[in-house]
Amino acid sequence: MSYQSGKHFLQIPGPTNVPDRVFRAMSKPTIDHRGPEFVNLTREILNGLKQIIRTSGTVVIYPSSGTGAWEASLVNTLSPGDKILMFETGFFATQWKSVIESKLIEDKKQTIKAVAIVHNETSTGTTSRVADVRKAMDRAQHPALLMVDTISSLASIDYRQDEWGIDVTIGCSQKGLMLPPGLGLNGISEKALASSKSARLPKSYWDWEPMIHSNKSGFFPYTPATNLLYGLSESIHMLMEEGLDNVFARHKRLGEATRLAIRAWELELLCQNPEEYSSSLTAVLMGKVFRIGHLGDFNELMLVGTLGGIEMGLAMAKIPFSKGGLMAALDYLAYS
């Protein structure tokens, strides 16, 4: 491939832009993960993640993708034959929470062991109201565990594990946490931890028990992704410096500017319900969809570059659209 001048520009909904501060932190020498220095790093990042997930429960980190963190949540809490309730969001929009409630009410023998949902659906740009799902489960008086994929919402969109009664949080490094791919994580409630004691699905690598046991003394049961953990420590510092509420407000504002551009182009937003607009990405319906990522280490000028690139791309591809989306976004960013 020939050299392309200028900054690398890829504004997809993950992997996201990795800040230079994080890259610099990751370039430190790889230390002995069984040595004394490691203990402080482990404690710091586990405490930091608890603040981001907003839990006083347990957090574990794997050298894995997000998919690995999903597998971990399932194999640690379920046994062969257990049923779980899962929904495709985005299509059902407003209805699916009542569907969950009626499915749970129908489940008189309480054979459903877990309800698994996605907080921010990255394929459609739709954010589910997770707290409402908890309320629906409570109304149905059903004991199923609530598991939530926060992969494209964590550190971008408000999320509260304890307050919203979530049992397992599934997350990973390469989206709102502003890291390269390679870390998966679970936030674990007391109830989920209790279920794990009797869960019989086979597991070894994903087993919470040895992980939690080693983490207590500041270590890991096998070699962790040391340099990614340096990066995580730095990204947690950055998120805390900005303040989580400011981080969420920044994402919301960039999402709003993006939607204004799309409307001015007279293109169609895939997400129809304003209450469920995603602050981390926007999907545009053109028969198929294309997605604009506005999450992670991202600011107004970067969004302007992204929207400018899209407006150029639409023109070059001779797609019918109205000009002026970029201007609509600029007006919003400049005046409100």
Ligand SMILES: *Cc1c(COP(=O)(O)O)cnc(C)c1O
């Ligand atoms: C990116 C993403 C995943 C997949 O994560 P991997 O790291 O690719 O395994 C899963 N769920 C959601 C909501 C995502 O955005």
